[in-house]
Amino acid sequence: MRHHGDVGTRILAVEDDERIRSAVKLALEDEGWIVDEAESGEEAIEKFARSNPDVVLIDIMLPGIDGFELCRTLRRTSDVPVVMVTARNDTHDVVAGLEAGADDYLTKPFAPKELSARIRALLRRIRPNSHGHAHLSFGDLELIPDEGKVLRGGDEVHLTKTEFRLLCELAESPGKVLSREVLLDKVWGYDYFGDGRLVDVHVRRLRTKVEVDPANPRHVVTVRGLGYRLQT
Amino acid sequence: MNEGGWFRRLVNRSRPAALGLRRRILLIFTLGSLLLSVFLATTTYGLTRSNVVDERIDTAINTSQRNAQGVERDLRSLPADAEAARASLTRLGRQDYLIWYAESWSGGGATFQNADVPPPLVARVIDEGTSASQIVRIGDELNIVVGWDIPGIGAYFEAFSLDEADSTLSSVRLSLILAAAITTGLGVLLGIFSARRAVRPLGTAAQAASAIAGGRLDTRLETTDDPDLRILTESFNDMAQALQVRVERDARFASDVSHELRSPLTTLSASVEVMQARREELPERSQSALDLLSSDVVRFQGLVEDLLEISRFDAGAIRLHMEELLAAEFVRQAVAVSSLPHTPVHVTERAELALIRGDRRRLARVIANLIDNARAYGGGQPEVSITVLNPDDEPMSHILIAVEDRGPGVAEEERDLVFERFARGGGAGRRTGSEGAGLGLSLVDEHVRMHGGRVWVEDRPDGESGARFVIELMAAELDE
Numbered sequence: 001m002r003h004h005g006d007v008g009t010r011i012l013a014v015e016d017d018e019r020i021r022s023a024v025k026l027a028l029e030d031e032g033w034i035v036d037e038a039e040s041g042e043e044a045i046e047k048f049a050r051s052n053p054d055v056v057l058i059d060i061m062l063p064g065i066d067g068f069e070l071c072r073t074l075r076r077t078s079d080v081p082v083v084m085v086t087a088r089n090d091t092h093d094v095v096a097g098l099e100a101g102a103d104d105y106l107t108k109p110f111a112p113k114e115l116s117a118r119i120r121a122l123l124r125r126i127r128p129n130s131h132g133h134a135h136l137s138f139g140d141l142e143l144i145p146d147e148g149k150v151l152r153g154g155d156e157v158h159l160t161k162t163e164f165r166l167l168c169e170l171a172e173s174p175g176k177v178l179s180r181e182v183l184l185d186k187v188w189g190y191d192y193f194g195d196g197r198l199v200d201v202h203v204r205r206l207r208t209k210v211e212v213d214p215a216n217p218r219h220v221v222t223v224r225g226l227g228y229r230l231q232t
Numbered sequence: 233m234n235e236g237g238w239f240r241r242l243v244n245r246s247r248p249a250a251l252g253l254r255r256r257i258l259l260i261f262t263l264g265s266l267l268l269s270v271f272l273a274t275t276t277y278g279l280t281r282s283n284v285v286d287e288r289i290d291t292a293i294n295t296s297q298r299n300a301q302g303v304e305r306d307l308r309s310l311p312a313d314a315e316a317a318r319a320s321l322t323r324l325g326r327q328d329y330l331i332w333y334a335e336s337w338s339g340g341g342a343t344f345q346n347a348d349v350p351p352p353l354v355a356r357v358i359d360e361g362t363s364a365s366q367i368v369r370i371g372d373e374l375n376i377v378v379g380w381d382i383p384g385i386g387a388y389f390e391a392f393s394l395d396e397a398d399s400t401l402s403s404v405r406l407s408l409i410l411a412a413a414i415t416t417g418l419g420v421l422l423g424i425f426s427a428r429r430a431v432r433p434l435g436t437a438a439q440a441a442s443a444i445a446g447g448r449l450d451t452r453l454e455t456t457d458d459p460d461l462r463i464l465t466e467s468f469n470d471m472a473q474a475l476q477v478r479v480e481r482d483a484r485f486a487s488d489v490s491h492e493l494r495s496p497l498t499t500l501s502a503s504v505e506v507m508q509a510r511r512e513e514l515p516e517r518s519q520s521a522l523d524l525l526s527s528d529v530v531r532f533q534g535l536v537e538d539l540l541e542i543s544r545f546d547a548g549a550i551r552l553h554m555e556e557l558l559a560a561e562f563v564r565q566a567v568a569v570s571s572l573p574h575t576p577v578h579v580t581e582r583a584e585l586a587l588i589r590g591d592r593r594r595l596a597r598v599i600a601n602l603i604d605n606a607r608a609y610g611g612g613q614p615e616v617s618i619t620v621l622n623p624d625d626e627p628m629s630h631i632l633i634a635v636e637d638r639g640p641g642v643a644e645e646e647r648d649l650v651f652e653r654f655a656r657g658g659g660a661g662r663r664t665g666s667e668g669a670g671l672g673l674s675l676v677d678e679h680v681r682m683h684g685g686r687v688w689v690e691d692r693p694d695g696e697s698g699a700r701f702v703i704e705l706m707a708a709e710l711d712e
Contacts, residue, residue: 020499020502022499023498023502023503027505027506087491088491108497109494109500109533109536111502112501112505112506191569192562192565193565196592225556
């Protein structure tokens, strides 16, 4: 069974190991995607500006600018979905990668099928009619799902696609607690064994953008032992 | 593990077989203090005795000499009369005397009679005409009898009680025995104290050694100013340091190797996938080769993952991500992503309500490994069951998650061995294919133990051939 990605979807694969890069490129091209390669952070920044990819795949261990730094650099100007590739799934690397702005991560050695599934999940469009509301208001927060916009006190807040989707999932059932598993499934398309740290770090990132005081969140509230909910 | 082994042997060997160091020290102190106090007591007693007795004897001789001179004076005066001598002695308050005069005894009383004078003394004084004294026992008392020859007239004997000296000596003796006993007792106490002190560093070292053997490799002995102990402390700490470096290097090596393997494995698995997508275009023989290649790449990946996890165990770098999980739901999900996703899961009514605390992904690995094991060695059709341990207990304490297979089972003597690293079932039947990394069950064991549970293997309860791997985990009942 061969899946075909959206026609013309561009992926920028940043990996210093040429063999991995070539093999992954071959496998991703089989999925119908266009793959650009970069072997360093510097090259990646240059190519990113030129080709404007839909997804970026970043290996953390890069010579020169490392993966974390590259991710932060891209995030300053773009909300492009980023998948980090780590050589280890220690808490440190995973959390640091997510905090640098990555949307998801994979641990080497990964199966390209798994990578494709992750990319597809990140590219999934939010169907505007699934919400049924053009506008959702929560205190000083205003959600416009159709336009993919979030306003805080009337000013637009820049969220990555994943952060936006996370907020939308919470907003769809305001006041209701959503467990990490549910959020992992709905936002990232993970099964029961997804990594809860994805949710935790994204909530943390989301709070720095939508909360007045991220240390005392008033919108995205943690419910200990259960999950998160959006305060109405 | 091996390090712990030789270390324990070394510690064991240094323990003397017959008499412990502590007992030896105690014995030396006890004997030493006993000998010393006995020696001192004996010497003191001897000196005291000669002092007291000699003084008494001197007094006796002087007094009796004066009295003898008085008696001589009385007897030489005319008319010579023993009665006069006796009267003057009585005047002096003397009682215990005897006068030999004119071939007959006079004087004496209830406490001193002529029969009390020993014949040798009589012979020396009266027959030989010399003055002499002798210690004799009269009645119950010790006395010194002094005899004075009165030349040409007779002799004078007087007895002096040594009783006072005797009682002085016996009280001295008592005090000395008491003192010796106390000294010996103190010696024993000192011995116990010293023995404890001497052995205490050994106890500390032994504790530290077993801490190291138990995996706390950073255990060190406190440095000390004692130059004798410093040798022990320093060499112990050097050894611990060397051990720690070696163990950590080994662990790091395994971890480095696994990390190094990750990159080529990524290339391999991506390339194999590309080839798999074009499998139909390949000749039949290439297809077979590709199938072998791809299944072994998957196996290789599992092995590297297991190796990494094991090296994390060895480095003590595992942090469990604990969550409350509904046991039944969790196991069903874990089975669904395992290599045999359609394995039936039987759950008792009460077990449906069991909550466990665990690291979701690691426990899922445990279930997956048990199912892999059943697939490789157990005939391939395992069944999973979840039951409550002691179902009548209120509240529930533990649940049992069992994976039963239909293989040849595990022989009694191999039931601990199967959980060792790279252990494969020795029974011919358990060697079907070369599948199984040999790390799977040891990971199961280590993970379950980190969760405070235990795992074991037994026969199938229904008596048929097959193995039953059981995990026991703490559980609580879900509040409705």
